[in-house]
Amino acid sequence: MLQRASLMTEGPRLCGHDWVFQQDNAAVHNARLTKEFFQENNITLLDHPACSPDLNPIENIWGWMAREVYKNGHQFQTVDALREAIFNTWSNVPTSLLETLASSMPKRLFEVINKNGGATHY
Template sequence: MKTLQLQIHNAHLTKEFFQKNNITLLDHPACSPDLNPIENIWGWMAREVYKNGHQFQTVDALREAIFNTWSNVPTSLLETLASSMPKQLFEVINKNGGATRY
């Protein structure tokens, strides 16, 4: 029960922060698609780490590949994902929180 109270408290503090700083939040329908661009980066990273069917013999080798890939995320990918957010938000709003092509 303590954890639940802590989560509620954190949510309250977050909402209070947004209000104090005049940050307007969008309503987020319960079934709306994930609008977090990091999901696209994870997908890109997985494809990079395992490209050409690469397999790893040790956890350390996999960890090194993940960190190397993370260090080399192209700026162009980040820019593309960031610039696509307005279009994604617009489409989610038009679909009333339903499925989109993203």
């Protein structure tokens, strides 16, 4: 669920005042209340097709996290232990990974255009 305080403070804090929000255009993200929230808060959205993991760097982060959580074939005995590992991993996503993914966006967009919307290597 959208939280005004989080988006309205973290977006500018992390990206300055000229920032664009990306979401994957899944049906739930296009609900009337969601659209109204973005409009009322003057949040610019990246025009983005639904179901396009090549254009959604969070997919790369999920993959990185899964590899980290289950590194060396680690198995968890309890749900709480798994939950703790996931939260710890999320808290330690390297800044360099985030920067690399953010800076890859122009190349991702260009490659999708060149492939006429087809799959890319991302």
